[in-house]
Amino acid sequence: MLRFLRSLMLFLAASFLLAGGVYLNTAAFHESWHGFVTRELAQHGVHLNFQRLTVNPFGGLVARGVKVFNDASKQHIVASVDRLNLDVDFGSLIEGRVKIDGMELLHASMALPVDPERPELTVIELKDLSARALLEERQLDIRHAEGLLSDGLRIMISGVLDLPEPKSDQPGASAQDRLIAIREHRVQIQHGLDWLARFHAPHVPMLSVKVSGALDRPQELKAELLFQADGLAFEDYVWKELVAEAEYDGGFIDLKRLHLVDHLGALEATATWRIGAEHLRFRLTSSADLPGLARAFFNNEQMREVVFYEAPQLALEGSIFLNKPGEGDFLPAEVTGRLDCGRFGSRGEVFNSLSLSLGATRDGIFVRDALLKHKTGSLALDVMQHRTLGFKYNLALRMDPNAFLPFVLLPKTREIIQRFVFDESSHIDVQVSCAGPSVNRIRECPTSGHGVLRHFRYKDVPFESAEMDLAFLGDFQNYANVQVQRPDGPAEAELVFVNDDDDEKWLRLVNVRATADAAGIVRAFAPKVADQIALYRFSPGTDVTANGTIGYKGNPQLNNYKVNFKNPVGGAHYVLWNEDYPINAPAGEVHIVGSMLNFDFGGRLFGDTLHAKGAVNLAPGVKGYDVEVRAGRFPYDVFGRKLPFEEVRADVRNREGISRINIAADVLGGGMTLKGSLNDNREPNTYEGELRMNALSFQRFAQVYSPGNESVGDISGHFKFTGRMNDWKALKGGGALIIVNGNLLALPVLGPLTPIIGAFLPSPIKGYNVAKKADCTFEVADGFIVTENIEAESSAFRIVSRGNVDFIRDDIDFNAEVRMRGLGILLFPVTQLLAYKGSGTLQDTHWSPRIFGGGNKDERKPPTEKELKEAQRIGGSPARPKAATQPPKQRALFGN
Structure with missing residues (x-):
């Protein structure tokens, strides 16, 4: 019974405990x-x-x-x-x-x-x-x-x-204060976490916090913070070590130490701030990677473009304002500092060093004693932007500005810089100052200064030196009191005024004067005009003056300027028909109006007067020009001899690629005219025309072509033709020639025949070889001059000849028959009709009796009958007779 009671008590106790546990x-x-x-x-x-x-x-x-x-x-x-x-x-x-x-x-x-x-x-x-x-x-x-x-x-x-x-x-109130404090603290924590989330590290960073104070009095809380991180990485930037120690005491934050170590150096900083206050006090020194720091702290990707080869030294102190910036505030800070860095690169350009002092307030910022060094020189700069004082800077440029091209965003500025080319021998000293309302309205900021450049090229034009006063405002550039030294002489300009507006681009030249290469200084401002002037190859010392307005970049309608040139003791050259002609004492003017280039110049050519004027249309795709030339003397090669053309008058008009030519001159005591046209719209160029000679002195003709056989008489003739440039075989046409009272010994081709004929005449022969008249008609085709009816008649004999001249190979092939007139003398026992064969060249013709053969062995075949008929049609000649037994009439010789 006792055992049962004990078991029952244990059961009840267990049941009670179990029930209690369940409950x-x-x-x-x-x-x-x-x-x-x-x-x-x-x-x-x-x-x-x-x-x-x-x-x-x-x-x-x-x-x-x-x-x-x-x-x-x-x-x-x-x-x-x-x-x-x-x-x-x-x-x-x-x-x-x-x-x-x-x-x-x-x-x-x-x-x-x-x-x-x-x-x-x-x-x-x-x-x-x-x-x-x-x-x-x-x-x-x-x-x-x-x-x-x-x-x-x-x-x-x-x-x-x-x-x-x-x-x-x-x-x-304490609960509300606590709510506000919690929100403020956690907002700062969230900002820190957002920043920290951008990084990754092999080990988790550690933040230790020790706090004390009363919860119902958050404004009196105290805390000690320690932040540690190793290998903290932001993209390709790594902090080997980061330690931050701070204290918080009732809303007051004291950053006792911020220690950063990266691949270049270290950053040390301290700061103090009361939560809710508008500013944070700080002090910072750094030899670390500044671009990496900027990307990490400020999420500034533009700094990625800068690479430091040496640790930069930065020192800053001041206050940063944390509340919302006021209207018109430049920076939410009041700081001063100093930056010194060695070699660094950006956008493919490497700089040797940079040093500057800086400061910032809510009213403005300034940079003083900034000095940037480059392999080509240095740049010194003081700049300020202030709320009330506006924007100002002083700049001294002593380096190649092309180094800044990777950083220049404005196309106009890039274009101006790219006009200049400098090398190791160059010297640059440009000092400018600017004052205006704001850096954002720099186009409204008038800039002025002075510049000296040596050994450089501008628009590919070389200069030994240039010195000038500078002024800029918006799209306007002003270069005054310009003194230039080129390799071949000096130049100067009272004013060069440039309008670089997108709608109207033009420059105005005021008394631009050069005694250097006439085209050189002009090429820097007006390349097309310089190209025209360069054709004349003026000698050094030519005085060139330019004045007026030049439109560029597709605005030729703004053109209205003149270029005058003069050299009383110098010379110039002009190439005409592949011949280089020297011009002495050149003087003249080039006047550009719109797309039309007008020129008017004079000088001395071959010891006599020269004057030329005209106009050329420079518009792209337009062919058109007018030229008038007057020359007192102009020797020109004809058949291997220089003919002294005098009082030359040449007028050329070109419209849409078709040139109309009208040339007249006095030559050998007579007159010459050449009228025709040239088509340069096709290749090769084609031409057509007519040459006329009237009463040229046979005596003067013989002095040129057959000295020692001069006589009185005159020569007249004409030649009508067509052809293609640089293709003598394409020359076709026909004409006539007549000589009155001329010495046969002086005639080309026939001249060498007269001494042979003299063997049959009494001695002396003088007087018997004077032709009362000699004439012929001829055709030109396939590189040949062909005639069937040369007739020369003197008091003693009559010559009838026919043949051809291969003027491409300078080869002749002629036959001649001589008939003696009754002279009351006893002739040798020969027939009255003498026959001869002519061969050789125009300058060296050989005649021999036909019975002995003769002629050239390697003869080119003369034109066909069809080609000769085409030449007759062009030349307007009558049908060729089968045998020339009677002299043609003068009407037939010179056409209708």
Whole structure:
């Protein structure tokens, strides 16, 4: 019986414990004890709610689905925890009281809204959170708290916090202050986490926090923070070491040390800031990679283009304003500093060094004593932008500006720089100053200064030196008092004024004067005019003056300028028909109006006067020009001899590629005219025309072609023709020639025959060889001059000849018959009719009796009958007779 009672008691006890355990983990237990727990924690200033409360079999209570609120109103959630262990006094629990001695988290998760008033926005998440805190009297002793932020930061927290005294459940000022403080702190935390999320590291960075103070007085909380990270990388930029030490004391943050180490050097910084204050004080020194730092801290990708080969030295101190910038603020800062860096590169250009002092306020920024060094020289700069004082800069350029081309965005500026070419021997010294309303309105900023350049090229024109005053405003550029030295002489300009507006691009020249190469200085401003002047090859010392307005970049309608040139003792050259003609004492003018180039110049040619004027249309695709030339003397090669043409008058008119030519001159005591046309619209160019000679002195003709056989008489004739340039075989035409009272010895081809005939005449022969008349008609075709009716008649004999001249090969093939007239003398026993064969060249003709043969062995075949008829048609000659026995009439010789 005793054993049964003992067993029954054990069973009842076990049943009681089992029932109690089941009860403690049921909803009924949660509903009964929920209020006890929340009221107990509220007494300590901790306002929370939870979804379920159970008993931990190993001791304490377990609250699940916990939400922590800012105050007793439970409107604003400040944290969410999936599970919270509460240390309770079980003796008090059996007595119906709840006494919480501490709280513990084991591998829990916590969510902290950045803004408790709007928890649906950004939330900070803590994972694998383990913490141990004790509630002793009115204090919360955080022995250890460690967790992992979702963005990869391990955080450790410790410290002692004073809990608030129990108060009314109504929210008060302290709760509102706490809500504001929580929001401000977490906003800063979120900004830091957003920045940190851009990095990755081989090891999780560590943030240690030690806190103290009273929870109901958040403005008096204190904290010590230590952040450490190794190998923290942002894209290709790596911090080998990062250490930040800071203190927080009642809303005041003191960054005691920020230490960064990268591949170039280190950065050391300190800062102080009171939360809510408008500015943050800081001091910074750095020898680290500045572009990498800028990308990491400020997300500035443009700095990626800069590569430092040596550690830059940067020192900054001042204040950064954190509130919203005011209207008109340049920078939210007041800082001063100094930058010194060695060799660095950007966009393919390498610079040797850069040093400067800088400062910034809300009213403006300034850079002083900036000095940029390059292999070609240096750039010195002082610049300021101020709210009330405006924009100012002083610049001294002593380096090749082409080094800045990769950084120049404005096409106009790039174009101006690209006009200049410098080399190792160049010297550059350009100093300019600017003052205007704003850097954003720099086009309205008038700039002026002075420049000296040596050994350079401008628009591919070489210059030894150039010195000038400079002024710029918007699209306008002003170059005044220009002094230039070119390799072949000096030049100067009173003013060169440039309008670079997109709609109207023009430049105005005022007294641009050069005694150098006439075309050289003009080419820098007007290349087309320079091309025209260059044709004359003026000798050094030619005085060239240019004045007027030049339109460029497709605006020829703005052209209206003149170029005058003069050299009383010098010379020029002009190439005509592949012949180089020297002109002495050239003087004249080139006047451009729109697309028309008008020229008027004179000088001395072959010791006599020369004057030429005309106009050329320079418009693209337009063919048109007018030329009038007057020359007192113009020797020209005809049949291997220089004929002295005098009082030459040449007029050429070209319209749409068709040139009309009208040339007249005095030659050998008579007159000559040439009229025709040239078509340059096809290749090869074709031409046609008519040459006439009237009463040329036979005596002067013989002086040129047969010295020693001069006599009185005259020559007249004409030749009508067509052809193609540079193709003598294409020359076709016909004409006639007549000589009156001329010495037969002086005639080409026939001249060498007369001494042979003289063997049959009494001595002396003089007087018997004077031709009363000699004439012929001829055709030209396939490179031959063909005639069937040369007749020469003197008082003693009559010559009838026919044949051809291959003027391409200079080869002749003639037959001649001589008939003696009755002279009352006894002739040798020969027939009255003498026959001869002519061969050789025009200058060296050989005649021999036909019975002995003769002629050239390697003869080219003369034109066919069809080709000769075509030549007759062109020349307007009558039908060729089968045998020339009677002299043609003069009407037939010279056509209708």
